[in-house]
Amino acid sequence: MKNIANVNGQLSLNEGQDYCTFHVNELFFGIPASQVVELSRDLDVTLVPKGPVSVSGLMNLRGQLVPAINMHIRLGLDKDTTPDKGVCIILSTGGGQVALIVDSVGEIISLNDNLFEQPPNNMSDVAREVLSGVYKLPDKLLLLLDPLKIMTASSMNLLSVAS
Amino acid sequence: MDENLDEILTEFVLEAAEILDKLDLDFVELEKNPTEKKLIESIFRGMHTLKGSSGFFAFKRLEKLAHACETMLSKVREDKITLNQSMVTSLLVSFDSLRQIITYISETKTEPAGEDSAIITILLDMAEGKMPPADAAAPAAPKAAGQPAAATAHAEHEKSEHADEHADEHADEHADEHADEHADEHADEHADEHADEHADDHAHEHADHEGADHDAAAAPVPAAKSSTAKAAVPPATVALSESAKTSPGAGAGPAGKTATTDLAKNLDLAAPVKVAVDLLDKLMNLVSELVLARNRLLPFVTDNSDLNFTSAVRTIDILTLELQERMMKTRMQPISQVWSKFPRLVRDLSTELGKKVELIQEGAETELDRTLLEAIRDPLVHIVRNSVDHGIESIIDRKQANKPETGKLLLRARHENGMVVIEVIDDGGGINFERVRAKAVEKNLFSESKAANLTDQELIDVIFLPGFSTKEAITNLSGRGVGMDVVKTNINTIGGTIEMESPRGGTGTTIRLKIALTLAIMPALFVRCENERFAIPQNSLLEMVRFDLAKDPTGLEDFYGTPVFRLRGRLHPLLMLNQHLGLSDRYPSTDSAINIAVVQSAGVRFGLVVDEVLNMQEVVVKPMGTLFKGLLDFAGATILGNGRVALILDVDGIAGSSGLIASSQAQRAQDDHMLDRHVPTTADEETTMLLFDIHGLGSLAIPLEYINRFEVFNPERVQMNGKKMVVSYSQVIMPLLVVKDFLSGKKKQGLDLTSSISVIVHISNGQPIGLVVDQIHDIVQVPKKLFSLSPPQRGLVGAALMGEKVINVLDLDEIMMLRNLEDDEKDELYPDVIEQ
Numbered sequence: 001m002k003n004i005a006n007v008n009g010q011l012s013l014n015e016g017q018d019y020c021t022f023h024v025n026e027l028f029f030g031i032p033a034s035q036v037v038e039l040s041r042d043l044d045v046t047l048v049p050k051g052p053v054s055v056s057g058l059m060n061l062r063g064q065l066v067p068a069i070n071m072h073i074r075l076g077l078d079k080d081t082t083p084d085k086g087v088c089i090i091l092s093t094g095g096g097q098v099a100l101i102v103d104s105v106g107e108i109i110s111l112n113d114n115l116f117e118q119p120p121n122n123m124s125d126v127a128r129e130v131l132s133g134v135y136k137l138p139d140k141l142l143l144l145l146d147p148l149k150i151m152t153a154s155s156m157n158l159l160s161v162a163s
Numbered sequence: 164m165d166e167n168l169d170e171i172l173t174e175f176v177l178e179a180a181e182i183l184d185k186l187d188l189d190f191v192e193l194e195k196n197p198t199e200k201k202l203i204e205s206i207f208r209g210m211h212t213l214k215g216s217s218g219f220f221a222f223k224r225l226e227k228l229a230h231a232c233e234t235m236l237s238k239v240r241e242d243k244i245t246l247n248q249s250m251v252t253s254l255l256v257s258f259d260s261l262r263q264i265i266t267y268i269s270e271t272k273t274e275p276a277g278e279d280s281a282i283i284t285i286l287l288d289m290a291e292g293k294m295p296p297a298d299a300a301a302p303a304a305p306k307a308a309g310q311p312a313a314a315t316a317h318a319e320h321e322k323s324e325h326a327d328e329h330a331d332e333h334a335d336e337h338a339d340e341h342a343d344e345h346a347d348e349h350a351d352e353h354a355d356e357h358a359d360e361h362a363d364d365h366a367h368e369h370a371d372h373e374g375a376d377h378d379a380a381a382a383p384v385p386a387a388k389s390s391t392a393k394a395a396v397p398p399a400t401v402a403l404s405e406s407a408k409t410s411p412g413a414g415a416g417p418a419g420k421t422a423t424t425d426l427a428k429n430l431d432l433a434a435p436v437k438v439a440v441d442l443l444d445k446l447m448n449l450v451s452e453l454v455l456a457r458n459r460l461l462p463f464v465t466d467n468s469d470l471n472f473t474s475a476v477r478t479i480d481i482l483t484l485e486l487q488e489r490m491m492k493t494r495m496q497p498i499s500q501v502w503s504k505f506p507r508l509v510r511d512l513s514t515e516l517g518k519k520v521e522l523i524q525e526g527a528e529t530e531l532d533r534t535l536l537e538a539i540r541d542p543l544v545h546i547v548r549n550s551v552d553h554g555i556e557s558i559i560d561r562k563q564a565n566k567p568e569t570g571k572l573l574l575r576a577r578h579e580n581g582m583v584v585i586e587v588i589d590d591g592g593g594i595n596f597e598r599v600r601a602k603a604v605e606k607n608l609f610s611e612s613k614a615a616n617l618t619d620q621e622l623i624d625v626i627f628l629p630g631f632s633t634k635e636a637i638t639n640l641s642g643r644g645v646g647m648d649v650v651k652t653n654i655n656t657i658g659g660t661i662e663m664e665s666p667r668g669g670t671g672t673t674i675r676l677k678i679a680l681t682l683a684i685m686p687a688l689f690v691r692c693e694n695e696r697f698a699i700p701q702n703s704l705l706e707m708v709r710f711d712l713a714k715d716p717t718g719l720e721d722f723y724g725t726p727v728f729r730l731r732g733r734l735h736p737l738l739m740l741n742q743h744l745g746l747s748d749r750y751p752s753t754d755s756a757i758n759i760a761v762v763q764s765a766g767v768r769f770g771l772v773v774d775e776v777l778n779m780q781e782v783v784v785k786p787m788g789t790l791f792k793g794l795l796d797f798a799g800a801t802i803l804g805n806g807r808v809a810l811i812l813d814v815d816g817i818a819g820s821s822g823l824i825a826s827s828q829a830q831r832a833q834d835d836h837m838l839d840r841h842v843p844t845t846a847d848e849e850t851t852m853l854l855f856d857i858h859g860l861g862s863l864a865i866p867l868e869y870i871n872r873f874e875v876f877n878p879e880r881v882q883m884n885g886k887k888m889v890v891s892y893s894q895v896i897m898p899l900l901v902v903k904d905f906l907s908g909k910k911k912q913g914l915d916l917t918s919s920i921s922v923i924v925h926i927s928n929g930q931p932i933g934l935v936v937d938q939i940h941d942i943v944q945v946p947k948k949l950f951s952l953s954p955p956q957r958g959l960v961g962a963a964l965m966g967e968k969v970i971n972v973l974d975l976d977e978i979m980m981l982r983n984l985e986d987d988e989k990d991e992l993y994p995d996v997i998e999q
Contacts (some may be wrong), residue, residue: 046696046800049744051791058787058800058808060462065800065808067790097787151790 017113019135021106021142022089024071030135030142031089033108037097040088043068045101059099061090068099069150076126093147100150111135111142169215169272175216176269182209183262184503189505190255197246207236213261222274225264228257231283235290239249250289257282311424440533444494450483450490451783455802457483492530498576498585499527501540505547509572513552519558519569520551529576531583535678538657539585542650546587546674547572549647554591554672564669582702593672594665596622623663625649631689654678655815660702666683677702685784687801687811689777690760693746696809697773698782698801703814705761705768708777713754724873724921728759728770735761738821744796755878764818771817784811795820822941851965852945853923854970856938857903863936864945864963865923865973871931872924873939878917890922891934897924897931905978906958927979934978945970957981 019030045057045068054074059066068088071077088099115135119128130149135142186209193202214229232254238244260279267275457480464473506522511521555561555570564569573588600621604614608628617625627647647661654661659678665671679685681704687698688707710728712718719726719737726737737759741747751757751772759770782801787810791797795816803809817823852864853873879892881899888899899922922933949961949972958981960974 044807046798046810047790048787048794048810049695049797050794055790058810060802060806061807065785065788065802067788119379 018108018110019142019144020089020108022087022100022102023104023106024075024102025077027075027077028106028140028142029102029145030109030111031091031100031145031147035091035093035147037090039090039105040090040099043086043088044100056101059088061097061099064097066090066097066099067151068101071100071102074100074150075130076124089148093151096151098147098151109142116144170267171274172220175220176265178216179213179265180269182213183258183265185209186258187505187507190251190258191510193246194248194251194510197251197987200240203236203246205239207233207240210236222264222268224274224279225261225268226278227283228261228264228279231279231286231290233258235286238290238538244290253282253285253289257286307689307914438493440474446450447490447494448783450487453483454487454781455783459805494533495530496533496536497528497530498583499524501536501543502574504544505574508544508547509551512548513555516552517557518551518555521556521571523559523571523573524575525573526576527574529578529583529688531678533718535583535657538653539659539676539678542653542661542676543585543587545647545649545650547574550587550589550591550672550674553885554589554593556592560592564592579677582677582679585678587674588671590671592669593667594623594626594663596667599625619667620666623665626663685782686759686779688779689809690740690758690771690773691775691777692740692773693743696777696803696807697740697748698780698809698811699760699762699771699814700798700811701779703764705763708759708761709756710759711756713756714749718753719751721872721874721876724875724923726875730761730770733768735759735768735824736771737772738817738823739772741772741774743821748918750875750877753879763813764815764823767818767823769823771812771814782809782811850945850947852943852970852972854940854943855921855923855936856940858937860903860906862940862968862970863902863973864943864970865934867973869925869975870923871926874922874924874933875924876920876933878920881920892924892931892933895931897933899933899935900978900982901935902958902973902978903937905981906956925975932979934975943970945972 018033020033020036021028021030023029040061042059045059047057048055051057054070056068056070060069086101086103087105088101089105090097090099115137116133117136118133119131123131130145131143132146132149133143133144171697186206189202189206189209193199193206196202210229210233214226214233217225217229235244235250235254239246239250244250257279260282266274267273294652298665341485460476461480464476467473502524502680505524509520509522512518550572555572556564556566558568561570571590575586575588577584596619600614600617602610603617603622603625606615608625609617651661654676657678659676661677662675664673664675686701687699688704689696689698691697708730717729719728720734721727722734722736726739727734728737729735739750741749758774758776759772760776761768761770763769784799784801787794787797796813797816798811800808800810815978851867852866853870854862854864857863874892876890881888882890883895884898889896890899891897899920921936923936923939925932925934936969943965945965949963951961958974958978960972963970963972
């Protein structure tokens with residue numbers, strides 16, 4: 001909770017925030033590390049027919065059913081429906097646990113608030129829904145994802161048309 | 164401090180509710196046996212406890228009312244008056260107000276405003292006309308309530324009275340213990356009763372006086388009382404010989420004895436621990452996981468020869484099983500919890516209706532899951548009401564039918580194959596099938612000719628349709644038209660079934676509910692479809708059929724676009740699971756054998772075609788989570804022994820989403836709706852059309868009168884006749900016409916011969932023509948008024964609006980004309996002018 005508030009710029013703490021970073025395609029993303037439960041290479045996902053397009057299916061995380069979200073599709077990057085390689089980042093959000101399937105996971109970095117900027121206005125709708133801002137790193141940009149929005153935002157609710 | 168008080172108050176409300184529930188039963192019992200001492204005793208004690216604890220919270224109204232009841236009952240107990248019907252009724256009336264007050268307290272923590280003086284006066288009058296202390300007590304109490312200063316003194320007194328009660332109880336217990344030791348317990352009890360009575364009476368008088376002058380007289384009273392109570396113990400043994408002589412009838416002795424020992428035993432056994440339900444649920448979940456973990460462990464035993472290891476696994480196996488069973492027990496509660504309300508309900512109903520009904524309960528100890536118990540409460544109440552109202556005849560009718568005056572209503576529960584079977588059986592007049600038939604026609608559920616052919620069983624099914632109720636006069640008991648359909652829906656939602664039997668001849672009706680023991684774990688059949696495993700809940704599974712299409716003379720048949728197969732002379736629609744779930748388009752070829760799971764939803768039987776039948780296994784149902792909320796096809800998911808997730812099919816949902824039950828029921832619901840709103844029939848403004856899809860062209864419709872049949876053909880049946888594609892169709896050659904080739908905006912594509920072909924058969928000049936479409940949906944009502952298209956499109960007459968949806972209506976005449984032109988190789992005369 002504290003992190004989200006912080007990201008939105010309502011709180012300004014001097015010590016940096018920890019972010020877990022990962023890659024999807026060539027993009028570099030960050031997510032508050034405090035919400036990351038674990039990383040897993042076990043990609044045994046059971047397909048849920050007729051489910052939302054960006055949800056690959058359900059995973060078993062020690063007896064808990066966790067929906068696995070294919071970040072490629074979720075972020076509107078491509079339509080690759082079968083992620084056979086990659087890493088699962090298991091997050092704990094207000095709406096329950098969720099697994100994000102990403103290409104690779106980077107290190108955890110600590111970032112200071114003065115590097116933060118709001119997303120630009122002309123960003124695409126999907127991106128606007130899930131991105132809460134950007135951190136200016138020396139060599140590249142770190143796009144900050146809002147974990148709760150990934151699961152709840154309206155673009156999620158597009159059920160795939162039986163085709 | 165406040166919190167503490169709240170807690171005590173909650174406990175009080177719970178306790179009061181328990182007392183009221185028990186009194187409910189006792190009262191009805193009492194009416195049958197007005198002389199039964201034990202009952203009067205039990206009611207008296209209940210009222211006494213209620214009065215005592217309500218005084219503790221200074222709930223004056225409650226206290227006064229309870230006190231009035233108690234006063235009257237004490238007279239009954241002392242044999243000064245005998246109980247009659249009107250007395251019981253007024254006791255019940257006051258008892259209802261008590262319940263109301265307590266409900267109010269539980270909601271607002273304060274007593275409702277109001278006066279019960281009318282009923283109190285009646286009660287007190289009944290308790291022997293003008294009883295001076297009672298009269299004094301009634302006006303005295305409100306005065307005390309009116310003076311805030313008195314409150315503390317009063318509360319204090321009440322506390323001490325509460326304490327007395329404990330002393331009282333203690334004395335009782337003690338006496339009981341003695342009773343166990345001594346052979347003649349009845350005498351003991353008798354003595355105890357006497358002692359008790361004296362103590363109580365003393366207390367009342369003191370209390371009343373105290374209420375009147377509310378002096379700090381609290382101290383002497385408890386002292387006096389507890390001494391009396393304590394003193395009651397020794398005389399109990401002394402009184403042994405005396406009451407043995409005077410004991411009213413030797414027969415009452417043994418009965419009294421068993422009752423007390425049972426009570427003592429129950430108290431010992433009961434000693435419950437209150438546990439939060441969500442904690443129980445969590446434990447239940449953990450145990451379920453443990454069971455699954457054990458399942459994963461078991462295969463290792465067969466591969467491993469280490470004896471120590473195998474024996475350790477066996478031990479875990481046995482312990483887990485035991486743990487699972489015990490855990491299930493924690494959630495189980497006897498059905499008597501629901502049934503306990505019924506004696507009163509039946510009594511009230513039968514009195515109101517002027518009927519005589521005897522309620523018999525069998526198997527009240529049968530247990531089922533707590534949540535299920537909640538879910539069946541209302542449906543059962545409805546069924547019992549129906550049975551008393553509609554089922555059992557009036558006394559006159561019963562006499563005419565040579566039946567005993569008193570009707571019998573039997574509630575029976577038992578376990579059967581992991582299900583709980585609950586039966587409500589009455590010996591009434593049974594279902595009046597002819598009236599059901601007439602009503603079905605009247606309510607527009609069936610046409611007259613169709614209704615005439617309905618069998619008895621089908622008529623029973625009619626009763627479960629929405630909006631059906633045969634009772635002419637709407638009583639305030641039943642007959643509001645929300646009837647058995649709601650019951651059925653409720654039972655279905657918890658995975659249960661309901662059936663009704665009523666043999667002709669007026670011997671009565673049996674309604675049978677079958678409900679799974681628990682929702683959390685259920686047996687399911689695993690099937691494979693493409694590469695996925697799915698579980699079909701056993702309770703919706705009727706049978707498995709392996710159907711060899713090559714050997715069967717009929718094979719898969721087509722009935723209006725739906726594949727069907729015959730099973731013991733009955734047609735069952737088929738649903739290809741792979742197609743329904745969008746896993747693949749594969750259609751079984753004519754020489755293959757298919758596996759069909761015959762399932763049932765809302766009375767509709769259909770076959771699910773799956774690729775392979777795997778095994779039967781108990782599964783733990785887990786919700787799939789909010790992301791899959793809109794998915795009707797699955798009831799949840801489960802985790803398999805190997806750790807993989809498998810989805811559990813929801814047969815009702817599949818039947819709904821595939822239109823197997825929705826179309827017929829929606830049609831009926833629509834009919835009802837129209838009846839309600841007195842909307843004129845659809846004939847004037849609407850016309851019936853068949854809705855179908857052509858990919859890329861959206862929803863299309865064709866007037867039903869153009870259509871002869873629907874068929875689905877296997878592509879292998881398509882043959883060439885010159886340049887044209889044809890199929891052999893009931894002994895003639897039927898040309899196929901690919902509709903999309905004739906419509907604007909679609910380039911000629913020919914026929915996709917990789918998947919099954921949906922065909923609308925149109926008879927033109929006695930010659931069948933097959934219109935090939937992509938997918939046939941449903942028959943719909945479409946407004947006759949069509950919007951013309953601008954610019955006009957080839958092959959379309961116009962468009963209709965169905966709600967928000969635009970439906971393009973096919974111009975079959977034009978298409979036929981185009982086809983004939985095509986025959987003459989003059990297709991180029993109609994170039995695609997309007998390319999999109």
